[in-house]
Amino acid sequence: MHTWDPIGYVASTLVLTAFGMKNIVPLRVVAMCSNVVFIIYGLGLTLTERITFKDGVVQQVNIRDYGVPRMGDIPELHIKLMATPNKPTGAGQMATPLVAPAISAAVFAASGARVRHTPFLPERVRSAMA
Numbered sequence: 001m002h003t004w005d006p007i008g009y010v011a012s013t014l015v016l017t018a019f020g021m022k023n024i025v026p027l028r029v030v031a032m033c034s035n036v037v038f039i040i041y042g043l044g045l046t047l048t049e050r051i052t053f054k055d056g057v058v059q060q061v062n063i064r065d066y067g068v069p070r071m072g073d074i075p076e077l078h079i080k081l082m083a084t085p086n087k088p089t090g091a092g093q094m095a096t097p098l099v100a101p102a103i104s105a106a107v108f109a110a111s112g113a114r115v116r117h118t119p120f121l122p123e124r125v126r127s128a129m130a
Contacts, residue, residue, distance in 0.1 A: 008122035008129065010047055010107060010115075012075040015039055017095060020084035028081065034091040035079045042099030044069045050119050067119070 017039065021031060048067035052059045060066040100118050107115050113128035 008125035010103065010120045010122075010125060011073075012043055012047070012103060014076050014078070015043075015099075016078045017098070018080040018082060019094065020082045020086060021091065031081055031091040032079060034093070035081075035095045036077060038093055038095040039077060039079075039099060040069055040074055042096040043073070043075075045096070046100040046103050046118050046120060048073075048119055048121075050121065 017035065019031070019035060044067070048069065050060075050067060100120075103120065104115050107113060107120065107125065107128075111125075111129055113125060115125055115128045117124060
């Protein structure tokens with residue numbers, strides 16, 4: 001019988017972000033939606049999405065095998081858009097690379113373990129904690 005071991009499992013329950021962009025008013029809906037999508041994308045890359053090979057063949061042949069975040073995996077999101085004098089550079093893509101370092105810092109603050117390779121799978125977190 002398999003017993004579930006919660007040690008090493010990482011989950012995000014809340015994401016707080018603030019993004020500065022020029023001309024925020026006409027792009028508010030686009031910017032908000034883009035940030036939501038790219039934060040969720042970053043959560044998947046950081047916590048669950050992984051491609052493995054066996055004898056040169058990809059093992060994840062279906063989306064169920066790949067570990068894409070589902071609705072139940074999505075944390076509460078709070079996004080603040082702030083007007084800045086900066087030139088426009090994107091409306092949401094900048095959110096993705098911020099997720100892994102933020103979660104890695106949270107894991108370190110909670111456990112003292114430095115997790116440096118995504119995805120932060122339980123076996124990787126447990127190894128970092130050892």
